[in-house]
Amino acid sequence: MIDQLRALERRAADLSSQAAATFARRGALLPRERVSRLLDPGRPLLPLCNLTGYGMDDADLEASVPGGSQIAAIGFVSGVRCMIVATDSGIDAGALTEAGNQKLMRCQEIALANKLPFVHLVESAGSNLRKYRVEKFIRGGGMFYNLARLSAAGLPVITVVHGSSTAGGAYMPGLSDYVVMVRGRAKAFLAGPPLLKAATGEIATDEALGGTQMHATVSGLAEYVAEDDAHAIEIVRDIVAALPWDRETFTCATQGPACDPDELAGAMVLEHRRPVDMREIIARLVDGSQWMDFKADYGAATVCGHARIEGHPVGFITNNGPIDPAGATKAAQFIQLCNQSGTPIVFLQNTTGFIVGRASEEAGMIKHGSKLIQALSNADVPLFTIYCGASFGAGNYGMCGRAFEPRFCFSWPNARTAVMGGEQAAMTLEIVARQQAERKGKPVDEARLAQQKEEIVANFERQASAFYTSGHLLDDGVIDPRDTRAVLAFVLATTREAQRREPKRVQFGVARF
Known part of the structure; x- marks a missing residue:
């Protein structure tokens, strides 16, 4: 499954690299080369939303290209932890897609929540008019709303315009605090020459309408002019270096897990019906494999503790x-205790959901499950979610699924998410159909029921895959289980820095003059 994940990630990179000759003729760097030059060598990097768009709109999975034509990561620039997004202009000239828009907005939300400067490397032909959808146009306004909020929150927005930045793409530099444009390559206009002629009859060249020289000397959109892509990246690094931001990082003498983290690739079973002691997973994630179990003998199927x-x-x-009444009560108490002490919480999802049945209903499963939801929804410490195995029913909610706004959530390749199993869904509908037929005194169409079961199971199975859910941006990316400790360490450090950081807020963001 990890090999399959890596192959999907390569699909976007390989497609983009096919434009290498074209970029070379223009004297331009490929998008991934731009990002590589921007980053501090040897510092950790957290890629985000690696499978965005995969299978979206029920696309052919063999032809579906993940990534949403955007490259996104949290990394270090001149010693400062930053959110970095680059248009993958090697694919369809960087035309904006619905998946890419959603990915960009998610990265902006992460930057806001974690007080990160936002570095944007832009080269986009604008929206793909051949695939126009009105809902994409309406929702896309959130990209500009978020840019304004970032600036107002005191989080610098730094944008390089490497090539064309048309229509909505023009508002990306327009809503940035610092704009670098590449001479002879960068262009920014609300309407490009073809649309301008169609709308008003006016005829203008790209360069005269929105070229670097015009924006640097006439409109004032560009603060800095770069001679080429590499020079533009150097300017960005200098801008960030000049910011008086705290560059200290949390350090503490630590020891690795006593149990080998490489064993995480095999510690989790692929069949969610088989039980797993999740303490075996935790032992391969935490320092020294040391763990303090909380109420180990009460609500034992729900595991809580400190490390x-x-x-x-x-x-x-x-x-x-499954989460039973005692387990829900224990987890709710534990969340409140962590909130009291300011301790971040990691949720490792592996549940078939809240327990059902007469006994659990009588024991108050609804009200005790509600306690858990209330505690989770109102906690103000950083929350992180890893989909490790099964994530079924309301268990997805009680264990801090995407709807509960964890700071970050990632999936393992084997994770499965659904309101219930496909077999259970098919059986439920079959029982309902038989009861309806009995009430109406009609015979049951066994062939139709068999076909219905097959269709339902196939539909549930197709959507339960981690690759499918990640493609629909229901997490922040699929990761190799063996990287989980490093990923958690990175996001914990990110949120710790955010808690210490006090950006200088301004009322409306920095206006362009």
């Missing part, structure tokens, strides 16, 4: 079975 990851104190909540 450290690279010195960062952290609470864990996970599942060794």
Whole structure:
């Protein structure tokens, strides 16, 4: 499954690299080369939303290209942890897609929540008019709303215009605090020459209408002019270096897990019906494999406890079975205790959901599950979610699924998410159909029921895959389980820095003059 993940990631990079000769003729760097030059060598990097768009709109999975034509990561620029987004203009000239828009907005939200400067490397032909959807146009305004909020929050927005930046793409530099444009290559206009002629009859060249020289000397859109892509990246690094931002990072003497993290590739079973002791997973993530179990003998199928990851104190909540009334009560108490002490919480999702049945209903499953939801929804410490295995029914909610706004959530390739199993869904509808036929005194169409079952199971199975859910931006990316400790350490450090950082807010963001 990890090999399949890597192959999907390469699909976008390989397609983009096919434009290498064209970029070379223009004296331009490929998008991934731009990002590579921007980053501090040897510092950690957290790629985000790697499968965005995969299978979206029920596309042919063999031809579907993940990534949303955007490259996104949190990395270090001149010693400062930054959110970095680059248009993958090697694919369809960087035309904006629905998946790419959603990915960009998610990255902006992460930057806001974690107080990160936003570095944007732009080269986009604008929206793909051949695939116009009115809902994409309307929702796309969120990209510009978020840019204004970033600036107002005191988080610098730094944009390089490497090539064309048309229509909505023009508002990206327009809503930025610092704009670098590449001489002879960058162009920004609300309406390009073809649309301008169609709308008004006016005829103008690209360069005269929105070229670098015009914006640097007449409109004032560009603060800096670069001679080429590499020079533009150097200017960005200099801008960030000049910011008086805290560059200290949390350090603590730590020891790695006593149990080998490489074993995570095999510690989790691929069949969600088989039980797993999630303490075996935790033991391969935390410092020294040391773990303090919380109420181990009460609500035992729900596992809570304290540990450290690279010195960062952290609470864990996970599942060794369905969530029962005692487990929900324990988890709700544990969340409140972590909130009291300011301890971040990691949720390792592996649950078939809240337990059902007469006994659990009588024990108050609804009200105790509601306690968990209330505690989770109102916690103000950083929350992180890893989809490790099953994530079924309301268990997805109670274990901090995407709707509960964890700071970050990632999936393992084997994760499965659904309101219930396909077999259970098909059986439920079959029982309903038989009851309806009995009430009406009509015979049951066995052939139709068999076909219905096959269709339902196939539909549930197709959508349950981690690759499918990640393609629809229901997480922040699929990761190799063996990288989980490093990923958690990175996001814990990111949120710790955010808690210490106090950007200088301004009322409306920095206006362009």
